[in-house]
Amino acid sequence: MSADTLATARPAVELEGITKRFPGVVANHDIRIVVEPGTVHAIVGENGAGKSTLMKILYGMQKPDEGTIKVNGEEVSFRSPSDAIAVGIGMVHQHFMLADNLTVLENIVLGAEPTRAGLLDTGRARARIAELAEAHGLRVDPDRLVEDLGVGDRQRVEILKVLYRGARILILDEPTAVLVPQEVEELFQNLRELKAEGLTVIFISHKLDEVLGIADAITVIRRGTTVAAMPRAEVTSARQLAELMVGSELPTPETRESTVTDRLAFRVAHLTVEADGHHPAPKGVPVEEYAAQLRADGTRLLLDDVSFDIHQGEILGIAGVEGNGQSELIEAIMGIRAAHGAIALGEQDMSSWPTLRRREAGIGYIPEDRHRQGLLLEASLWENRVLGHQTRKPARKGIWIDRRAAREDTERIVKDYDVRTPGVETLALALSGGNQQKLIVGREMSGEPRFLIAAHPTRGVDVGAQAAIWDHLRDARAAGLAVLLISADLDELIGLSDTIRVIYRGRLVASLDPSDITPERLGGYMTGAIAGNEES
Template sequence: MPFAIELKSITKRFGSFVANEGVNLAVERGRIHAIIGENGAGKTTLMNVLFGLLQPDEGEIWIDGEKKILPNPAAAIAAGIGMVHQHFKLVPSLTVAENVFLGMEIRKGGLIDHKAQIERTASLSKQFGLQVDPSERVGLLSVGIEQRIEILKVLVRGARTIILDEPTAVLTPQESRELFQTLRGFVAQGMTVLFISHHLEEVMEVSDTVTVLRHGKEVATRPTAELTKSDLVQMMVGRFVSFDRRPRPPTSGKTVLEVEDLWCRDERRVQALRGVSFKVRAGEIVGIAGVAGNGQTELAEVLSGLRPSSHGAIRLQGRPITGLSARAIRAAGIAHVPGDRLVRGVDRNASIALNMLMGRQDQKPWSRSGIIDHRYLTEQTTALIKRFDIRARGPESPVKSLSGGNIQKVVLAREFSGDAGFLLIDQPTRGVDIGAQEAIHGEIMRQREAGKAILLISVQLDELSALADRILVMFNGTVMGELPGDRVDEEEIGMLMAGVRPGSGASARGAA
């Protein structure tokens, strides 16, 4: 029986950079085949080649035993390949059925046959266990339902092999389990799934086979059942990496940050925070969990002075800081690692040294009488490069020449090397590879040991359970509940993330 997908010696170059080098990939029909690797390992490039978004410089693509040339996604779709991207491409004002058939509408007498589209969507939904209401407006649905719609779009176009790129990034644990059940249903009907994920627990749970890429090359392809998570990590990075919960002494510090009944609106003037209250003590890491888009970004912006609150109070070391500018809040003793490091964290065109200077340019000993002490700046930047293991040629290297993980380390080095008593850390390991994640986690724990109060916002539950002393779960701009960091119950936290308090059966959606 021919392979569903066979990539033979695929090489893809971007100028002098080789993203894929002689990659071989053989995927059996009716299997869930995971593809993993660090950032820059070539996973996305390889899948873009398979889906016709990129053309290989060398190598061949075989689908169901036939050699194919895929000049564009339309050719890949015609060959039975479908791809569900991490960022959905739906029209909120249209119904589920209208989105599923967008661009290939069923027509009758020259008009769109809405009834036929609804019936076909309902039939596919039932066949593959993707529960949706074909007549519902997409803008009213959860991200989990939106993902089902994206999958239905692929299925209605005749896909026999589906590529899923980081499919659980915006899902609750329950929604992830529902997705895995759906994928198993696919393979039971003879379909094939290519599954790309940074979350190795998911890979171990759902996949049949794993291919590991490193530096653009295939390292290994093995049955998942023969591997452990540690095996996968060592194949990815070439060494042992531990993500177990970090040991720590109990917290007994005084309150550093106090947030009381905080409200704010987003850009659409919709309430993004709804009466949020909590405290963070010295030497404590408080985690904020939740599906992206439930107020975490707005909370970070209000605390850092980047967004005004409409009501409530924020106190730092007992002093009110509500409504202060970002500059004044930093001066009061808050350091901020933003979730969008390239937009608010660094100046990509400036050197590492100048990025380390940001926020310090008028402070001694970085400058005297308005004149920057370049010798001191170079010495301090060199020391921080070494301490945070920033892979760069030196202080004058432009930030834009660094990898995502090393750019993140630049931000952390600047924010963690000051004397701020409170650290606001938003998505510290977003988009960074496993080796950099381990180093970043270690540095966060060192800040805790130094007595800093830390608010850690992350969409990764394993990151929060490894680092946080307490975890607050947000949904629709409210704090749904609090859990101890060392006893995270996935079922309970998943219900809170979905807006349901355990035992209540009621959703908090729409609460005022």
């Protein structure tokens, strides 16, 4: 699309005076955004600023209480996402909406299947997918199962899925949250190609450097309303954007002085997990011998002879592309998944302990998916404070739950961790993602844990919440807490960790000094492009 055409074209999207109220909170108030066609338009703001609600309104998932939406100059009213799809709007959610047990082709056409004589016309679907993939640089194998794809490929499938339905306006919600730097650059190249074809991209992100690298225009939302809208050329730095978002400078995860002691806090030795997780090694068979047998038999190992120590006052960072064994490692440590090998908290071997006993012994756990593993969304904040801590004070009094003490301690967490909520009786689902995360961090930091698993502790949270969570981790480390940090944010890993270990295909393949590694080099180890420095 030429510059002259763009100059006379009607805006792809116009949001005028959008207001949306929920009980006790105004999510959006008088939002005004103009998105020009053929551009990448970034929307940035704190968690709870109203970005997600706004995108749900634009995609037909919610109706605004006030205001108008125009698409290509025409006023529209959406009752459901199918109405939005009908006018050319597609949305790629932060949490991918793919069926793992179906192929790429089946996922793309699901719900929009071309048929011939009542049967799926795979030939026509394949030709259309190949045409879209070639035109937009989104190359994927249509016959591969989605469960076998890496995160970057899954995202390309999601984008192809909305393009297949005829989308000309794409909403991408936190699209880089789970990508390593090389995959981010591939995504950005895909977006540039989409833009060159005249498509419009609305890009929601917390990563301000990335916003500056891809956006043509930027809108900042604070506390439910638009506070700034400007061309990219007028933005001088990420710091300037951060100040518009939160009124403070951009935080960094840097940890300055070492607090690592010589006191062992946590040890994992020769941890091995099979693909189905149900067959630990027979008694008396050394783990190395058993692992060799498994490989010889062709059995896939999700974790292969993983060993590490963490000392009091130490943060050990685990870097890896998602799907390389991080989730299985966490589940094995927590006692959720069967594993062979030794797991010790201090001097106590806890390999055979159930999950509750591990929690009671002092393991804190910030889970990687706050909705599936960290919260009961339909329960109140004080009830969520009790989760995983129900056998200890302040939650427990005799054989009963101490509701009064649990409420009081939840009020302390709300205050100390800046959880923005009307009160502790509020349901967890009413909080923004960042505030939900701060509640979980506060809960897991309570009760003086001896060892903390922090899995993606700042995923999907804004710079303000991010800075607060980093501060809490640093303070706990200084007080002697041992932390296992698993994160897709490489700056976070490098900034907070005392040592970084790289996990690749279930094995620890490299041990790196955070003071001497860049995100790009770390990404090379994670993808296998750079060979590890440990025995394979």
